[in-house]
Amino acid sequence: MNFIETRGNEAGFKERITFSEAILSPSASFGGLYVPESFPTLDPSFLDPTLSYKALAKKVLQAYEIDIEEAVIDEALKRYDAFDDPANPVPLVKIKPDLFVNELYHGPTRAFKDMALQPFGFILSHLAKKRDEHYLILAATSGDTGPATLETFKDQSHIKVACLYPDGGTSDVQRLQMVTESAKNLKVIGIKGNFDDAQNALKTLLASEDFKETLQKSHTKLSAANSVNFGRIIFQIIYHIKAYSTLLAQGEIQKGEKIYITVPSGNFGNALGAYYAQKMGLPIEKILITSNANNVLKELINEGRYDLRDKKLINTLSPAMDILKSSNVERILFDLFGAKRTKELMEDLNTQHYYQLTQEELAILQTYFSAADSDDAFAKETIRNFAKEGYIMDPHTATCIKAYGTLNEKPLKTVICSTAEWTKFAPTMANAVMNDEIKRSDAEAIALLQEKLGLTLSPQIAQLFEKEIVQDEVIEKEKIQQTVLNFIQS
Numbered sequence: 001m002n003f004i005e006t007r008g009n010e011a012g013f014k015e016r017i018t019f020s021e022a023i024l025s026p027s028a029s030f031g032g033l034y035v036p037e038s039f040p041t042l043d044p045s046f047l048d049p050t051l052s053y054k055a056l057a058k059k060v061l062q063a064y065e066i067d068i069e070e071a072v073i074d075e076a077l078k079r080y081d082a083f084d085d086p087a088n089p090v091p092l093v094k095i096k097p098d099l100f101v102n103e104l105y106h107g108p109t110r111a112f113k114d115m116a117l118q119p120f121g122f123i124l125s126h127l128a129k130k131r132d133e134h135y136l137i138l139a140a141t142s143g144d145t146g147p148a149t150l151e152t153f154k155d156q157s158h159i160k161v162a163c164l165y166p167d168g169g170t171s172d173v174q175r176l177q178m179v180t181e182s183a184k185n186l187k188v189i190g191i192k193g194n195f196d197d198a199q200n201a202l203k204t205l206l207a208s209e210d211f212k213e214t215l216q217k218s219h220t221k222l223s224a225a226n227s228v229n230f231g232r233i234i235f236q237i238i239y240h241i242k243a244y245s246t247l248l249a250q251g252e253i254q255k256g257e258k259i260y261i262t263v264p265s266g267n268f269g270n271a272l273g274a275y276y277a278q279k280m281g282l283p284i285e286k287i288l289i290t291s292n293a294n295n296v297l298k299e300l301i302n303e304g305r306y307d308l309r310d311k312k313l314i315n316t317l318s319p320a321m322d323i324l325k326s327s328n329v330e331r332i333l334f335d336l337f338g339a340k341r342t343k344e345l346m347e348d349l350n351t352q353h354y355y356q357l358t359q360e361e362l363a364i365l366q367t368y369f370s371a372a373d374s375d376d377a378f379a380k381e382t383i384r385n386f387a388k389e390g391y392i393m394d395p396h397t398a399t400c401i402k403a404y405g406t407l408n409e410k411p412l413k414t415v416i417c418s419t420a421e422w423t424k425f426a427p428t429m430a431n432a433v434m435n436d437e438i439k440r441s442d443a444e445a446i447a448l449l450q451e452k453l454g455l456t457l458s459p460q461i462a463q464l465f466e467k468e469i470v471q472d473e474v475i476e477k478e479k480i481q482q483t484v485l486n487f488i489q490s
């Protein structure tokens, strides 16, 4: 299958490219993204309850006819063997008679980013080696993307990763996951500033001539591992299908019965995966989107307006959803309204920080999505209430309960995508459970929650506090360029 561009084709770009090409160089004409030219259909064999997660994943990848050999796909999917339960890397847990949690965080870094980044990293590294090309991956992280990106590429030849994080802007656990990574091909840089500063520093770097020259001289190409890369999206379709087939197998739903899928959204990669699954034929009634106080997505879906004009990023207790420009919305616009309109809307957003859908377009969007927002107080109360009943959910997952309580108009089963383990946000979890505002370190909060709730620690987190810190460099914004340039040449 080939890939086409969301904003139409510009001179100098191929009109159609392969999967390999789309993942090695993910930016398309006019700053657009790559999307599949067509979509395969799910026949009933995809919902066969005896299919293992890996077997289902392989079926989905092969249905997209990607240009990756079967043996390489098999190797990539072996990464799921390092999840808590290799036979069932994404447990589906029933927490109410009509409510199920798709736990997507049982991988090495305890966040759902592993679901896609683990196999994706293997495939990208394989392609680089096969072509004998060297790639640099730049990542700016507010906490979960960084650790998952470092973890998947560690010790892979032909790939280097430079990862920028805001010093003091992540949880201790997230920071430790990065600064204890010792592989030579990884560079972790703390910067004095916030996540915006980290992202802006990357943009400045990408635009700099020195940077381009250094890349050229060291025969290094640039790729990306964020969810603009379709190589991540394809792995985010699979677990939605798996959740549905598990419900079928458990007799919770009948064949063809529709369900709601609820997604705590930031860059919209997870939600896009659900949308593509629905497009392939998975019986989804609607995809319910939750935002936090940064509620651009809710505004778009409820009012048809993507409006950044007087919005400032608000720091919330669900930092992975603290996003204003949500990159994968563009792929939805393309799918519903075509390339010409997508280019127009995205240009409006760039120049006027604003776009407005027509009433007709909005009505179409609303046939697929509904949206709600949850504030920090709601998330904490939700965490506390569920903890009392014996279920632990992280602050991102908790926002989904807002959607579950308000948007599920029909009496259908709802599946919530749970995106992180509680250990990644332990101080917030402790405040929620204890109903206090006491400031605790991650280690203190983890110990307290273990004691109060009888929780066990995953080995990945337990070991973290013992590991040696090997990348503790924290620098001024101005020094980023030189630091990255030195790393590329090292």
Ligand SMILES: *Cc1c(COP(=O)(O)O)cnc(C)c1O
Pocket: 111, 112, 113, 144, 145, 227, 264, 265, 266, 267, 268, 269, 270, 271, 320, 321, 396, 419, 420
């Ligand atoms: C990345 C992330 C999200 C947002 O997912 P998108 O695919 O970017 O919408 C939500 N929760 C957690 C914990 C995350 O790490």
